[in-house]
Amino acid sequence: MFHVMKRMQDAAARPTRRNFLKMSAVAAGGLVVGSRLAVPGIAQANGASTEDAFTPFIRISPEGIVTVLNKHLDMGQGNATGLATLVAEELDAAPEQMRAEFAPADTGRYKNLAFGMQGTGGSTAIANSFEQYRKAGATARAMLVAAAAKAWGVPAAEITVSGGTISHGSGKSGTFGEFAEAAAKLEAPAEVTLKSPDQWVYIGKSFPRLDVPNKTVGAPNTYGMDVQRDDMLVAVLTRPLAFGAKVASFDASAARAVKGVVDVIEVPGHGVAVLATSTWPAIKASEALEIEWDETGAETRSSDALFAEFRELAETAGPVFRDDGDAEAAIAGAATVVEQVFEFPYLAHGMMEPMVLTIHVEGERASLWYPSQFQTVDQQTAAAVLGIAPENVTIHTLYGGGSFGRRTTPDARHIVEAATIAKLWGKSQPIKLVYTREDDTRAGYYRPMGVHKVRAGLDADGNLVGWHHRIVQQSLMSGTFFEQYMVHDGIDETSVEGVKDASYAIPAFHAELHSPKVGVPVLWWRSVGHTQTGYVVEAMMDKAARAAGVDPLEFRRRHLSQPSGIAERDKDNARKLGVLEKVAEMSGWAGPENGDRFRGIAVHKSFNTYVAEVAEVSRRDDGTFRIENVWCAVDCGVAVNPDNVKAQMEGGIGYGLAAVLFSEITLTDGHVDQVNFDSYRPMRIEDMPHVEVEVLASAEAPSGAGEPGTPPIGPAVANAILAATGELPAVLPLTKTGLA
Amino acid sequence: MIRLNINGQDREIDVDPETPLLWVLRDELGMTGTKYGCGIAACGACTIHLDGMAVRSCQTMASDAEGMAIVTIEGVDGKAAKAVQAAWRELEVPQCGYCQSGQILAATALLAETPKPSDEDIDMAMSGNVCRCATYTRIRAAIHRAAETMEG
Numbered sequence: 105m106f107h108v109m110k111r112m113q114d115a116a117a118r119p120t121r122r123n124f125l126k127m128s129a130v131a132a133g134g135l136v137v138g139s140r141l142a143v144p145g146i147a148q149a150n151g152a153s154t155e156d157a158f159t160p161f162i163r164i165s166p167e168g169i170v171t172v173l174n175k176h177l178d179m180g181q182g183n184a185t186g187l188a189t190l191v192a193e194e195l196d197a198a199p200e201q202m203r204a205e206f207a208p209a210d211t212g213r214y215k216n217l218a219f220g221m222q223g224t225g226g227s228t229a230i231a232n233s234f235e236q237y238r239k240a241g242a243t244a245r246a247m248l249v250a251a252a253a254k255a256w257g258v259p260a261a262e263i264t265v266s267g268g269t270i271s272h273g274s275g276k277s278g279t280f281g282e283f284a285e286a287a288a289k290l291e292a293p294a295e296v297t298l299k300s301p302d303q304w305v306y307i308g309k310s311f312p313r314l315d316v317p318n319k320t321v322g323a324p325n326t327y328g329m330d331v332q333r334d335d336m337l338v339a340v341l342t343r344p345l346a347f348g349a350k351v352a353s354f355d356a357s358a359a360r361a362v363k364g365v366v367d368v369i370e371v372p373g374h375g376v377a378v379l380a381t382s383t384w385p386a387i388k389a390s391e392a393l394e395i396e397w398d399e400t401g402a403e404t405r406s407s408d409a410l411f412a413e414f415r416e417l418a419e420t421a422g423p424v425f426r427d428d429g430d431a432e433a434a435i436a437g438a439a440t441v442v443e444q445v446f447e448f449p450y451l452a453h454g455m456m457e458p459m460v461l462t463i464h465v466e467g468e469r470a471s472l473w474y475p476s477q478f479q480t481v482d483q484q485t486a487a488a489v490l491g492i493a494p495e496n497v498t499i500h501t502l503y504g505g506g507s508f509g510r511r512t513t514p515d516a517r518h519i520v521e522a523a524t525i526a527k528l529w530g531k532s533q534p535i536k537l538v539y540t541r542e543d544d545t546r547a548g549y550y551r552p553m554g555v556h557k558v559r560a561g562l563d564a565d566g567n568l569v570g571w572h573h574r575i576v577q578q579s580l581m582s583g584t585f586f587e588q589y590m591v592h593d594g595i596d597e598t599s600v601e602g603v604k605d606a607s608y609a610i611p612a613f614h615a616e617l618h619s620p621k622v623g624v625p626v627l628w629w630r631s632v633g634h635t636q637t638g639y640v641v642e643a644m645m646d647k648a649a650r651a652a653g654v655d656p657l658e659f660r661r662r663h664l665s666q667p668s669g670i671a672e673r674d675k676d677n678a679r680k681l682g683v684l685e686k687v688a689e690m691s692g693w694a695g696p697e698n699g700d701r702f703r704g705i706a707v708h709k710s711f712n713t714y715v716a717e718v719a720e721v722s723r724r725d726d727g728t729f730r731i732e733n734v735w736c737a738v739d740c741g742v743a744v745n746p747d748n749v750k751a752q753m754e755g756g757i758g759y760g761l762a763a764v765l766f767s768e769i770t771l772t773d774g775h776v777d778q779v780n781f782d783s784y785r786p787m788r789i790e791d792m793p794h795v796e797v798e799v800l801a802s803a804e805a806p807s808g809a810g811e812p813g814t815p816p817i818g819p820a821v822a823n824a825i826l827a828a829t830g831e832l833p834a835v836l837p838l839t840k841t842g843l844a
Numbered sequence: 845m846i847r848l849n850i851n852g853q854d855r856e857i858d859v860d861p862e863t864p865l866l867w868v869l870r871d872e873l874g875m876t877g878t879k880y881g882c883g884i885a886a887c888g889a890c891t892i893h894l895d896g897m898a899v900r901s902c903q904t905m906a907s908d909a910e911g912m913a914i915v916t917i918e919g920v921d922g923k924a925a926k927a928v929q930a931a932w933r934e935l936e937v938p939q940c941g942y943c944q945s946g947q948i949l950a951a952t953a954l955l956a957e958t959p960k961p962s963d964e965d966i967d968m969a970m971s972g973n974v975c976r977c978a979t980y981t982r983i984r985a986a987i988h989r990a991a992e993t994m995e996g
């Protein structure tokens with residue numbers, strides 16, 4: 105997601121001092137461990153906590169339950185367990201005593217260290233918490249040990265802790281719960297030493313997912329959609345069919361006649377909301393609304409027309425974002441030139457739980473219950489709409505039924521909608537804004553559509569000598585407050601990631617970006633710019649390899665093994681080679697043809713993680729392709745929970761495959777054509793290939809897992825189809841050209 | 845007033861008889877384990893058992909379920925259900941988990957009928973249950989695992 109926001113860290117103040125355990129506090133007879141943060145600037149700027157705030161990360165109850173406060177949203181990627189694993193590791197706790205809870209919204213205390221705001225994205229949860237949460241665990245352990253040492257009258261150094269039991273050679277032993285209260289009264293150590301990797305018992309091995317049991321029994325109060333409050337109303341908001349249209353007039357008489365409907369109100373700038381005592385009448389009534397929309401100034405172009413405009417733009421020069429050597433001259437002098445235009449549609453996130461948010465405004469205070477992925481922005485947005493102080497906005501974060509980027513929007517549109525409805529309604533009553541699947545599909549905030557045009561030149565030996573790349577894609581960031589951080593000289597970093605840092609040895613590389621304005625709201629979507637750039641670069645590599653008559657794996661090896669003189673690029677290439685060789689071994693790679701099946705290979709770096717995948721496809725009688733097998737090798741540095749990394753790769757592959765094979769959002773005169781899962785086609789179990797994943801052992805710092813599995817699957821499939829047909833599929837989804 | 849038998853208990857509910865069972869469960873009875881995903885029988889998140897059959901509660905009118913045994917994720921029990929839930933935990937199938945109530949109910953109905961399903965049986969029985977987190981490889985493996993434990 106907003107991984108590239110890292111630069112914001114410099115703009116925002118960093119903690120000037122972060123040491124654990126200068127302070128501890130007693131809570132309900134237990135131990136609370138956190139850190140003191142001196143955060144000049146940002147705390148005030150964000151209206152969050154004051155300087156030098158106490159940050160609780162862990163609570164230990166007298167019963168010995170260790171609760172880890174997760175500053176992130178867990179929408180399936182497993183960070184709740186990941187952070188608990190880090191704490192349990194240093195605390196030497198038993199998995200059974202660990203619990204995870206979502207931290208409240210408080211930027212000063214719970215910011216994501218990767219981007220200086222409280223939020224989850226860019227596959228950063230583990231990376232930015234790796235030291236912070238281990239230190240919290242080590243501190244709590246030291247305090248428990250000190251308390252036990254005092255009680256037993258033995259030196260602390262003689263005490264050991266294992267599996268949640270504190271013991272001494274004399275035969276004395278005790279639980280965390282027994283010593284929690286005494287430990288809380290002790291001065292916290294100024295410094296703690298973290299375990300060395302060879303001492304780890306959970307990290308890199310296994311740890312049970314804490315959220316799994318509840319998710320197999322339908323436990324209450326798990327998701328935003330589950331929220332029920334006394335006296336609660338359900339709101340369903342009907343939004344315009346064309347982005348930017350306004351309500352001209354509406355007739356609510358049929359809607360009001362639905363039993364259970366309390367009111368129908370116009371929400372200026374957003375649409376018409378039905379308020380009802382429960383969900384079904386709200387849905388039924390919203391279907392009975394008759395609304396006339398004024399489309400003056402709205403986006404009314406069709407996606408076909410937009411593609412035509414984009415294709416034309418791809419023929420003209422645009423702002424340059426990479427210029428190594430003279431690519432035009434290199435291509436002009438090349439022995440062979442390959443060329444391709446690629447087209448990518450808009451994509452909805454289509455997470456299983458549609459957008460939802462419950463808000464309760466009580467005077468100067470407001471409480472919100474939902475899967476909050478961007479607490480800092482959401483809190484400030486709710487405060488601004490309601491005209492109250494941000495610290496008076498309490499966010500209760502629940503698990504997200506998926507997100508894939510959708511639950512963080514720079515304009516916090518869903519928060520604005522809910523807060524505006526609450527304000528218009530005026531009564532102090534909880535209101536749950538429910539997006540129906542139809543609302544969720546049609547509300548925009550799509551992965552942007554895009555056109556890429558690439559020309560690449562090869563010399564007589566089949567080596568790449570020049571690469572000319574033009575991207576036409578709507579900017580994610582312009583017009584949002586991220587623009588100042590993420591858009592430089594007209595280049596939105598999220599549009600060019602994956603091309604700007606393409607690391608193959610190519611002496612002359614020139615790349616340009618056009619960012620046409622379209623009135624369709626766009627958003628990051630699992631792996632952001634890499635969904636397109638990874639596809640284009642890796643598919644072009646195969647097209648070039650084919651022109652050179654070289655095996656695609658061998659072609660990549662050649663272009664990854666030449667020293668570039670740039671340390672970072674050489675390191676990227678070494679790690680890319682590592683996963684490529686691994687996946688070649690796993691799949692028994694012997695070229696793209698394997699009997700009546702065909703194979704494609706691809707490798708890509710995103711979010712500092714390196715993933716290589718091989719896809720094996722077969723052709724059905726009707727000419728469509730079936731994806732039979734996928735092999736995947738991943739290097740994400742230290743894998744805190746290898747099985748969870750595997751799960752994220754499996755999921756990332758399936759999610760990416762859906763987009764490659766079936767999914768697209770199209771517009772007719774500005775109206776979204778897709779409505780529900782009938783027309784926005786998801787992957788189903790019969791579409792899912794057999795997947796094998798291996799996680800490479802690594803001592804590098806942990807990097808992301810949620811997103812990096814997605815980019816390579818598209819080009820791996822495309823390259824397999826290229827091998828089968830001789831034609832590179834360059835228009836997605838494949839259903840559009842009869843290939844899926 | 846409609847009368848429903850849910851997880852073995854008789855309930856009387858004052859609701860429009862045409863209300864989909866999904867919303868009766870979730871909003872009237874506070875049983876939120878059954879999920880809303882699409883409302884048009886396209887995703888399976890709302891799957892429940894009606895007299896042992898896996899059905900979509902978003903497409904079942906409350907009045908049509910009168911006189912039938914309704915089983916939801918909160919009450920599902922028996923050999924197949926136990927084996928399925930245990931396998932789901934052992935293989936850590938859920939990611940976001942939002943689809944999993946429906947997956948578990950569908951898998952349980954499959955195993956009750958076909959104790960040793962092939963991959964094709966699984967694909968057929970589970971095709972209506974979408975998982976946007978794409979936990980499908982683990983769903984398949986967990987169904988086979990559950991089948992094994994039921995045998996043993």
Ligand code: FES
Pocket residue numbers: 879880881882883884885886887888889890891900901902903
């Ligand atoms: S909610 Fe019933 S099938 Fe999707």
Ligand code: FES
Pocket residue numbers: 180456505506937938939940941942943944974975976977978979
């Ligand atoms: S686990 Fe997320 S939709 Fe299935």
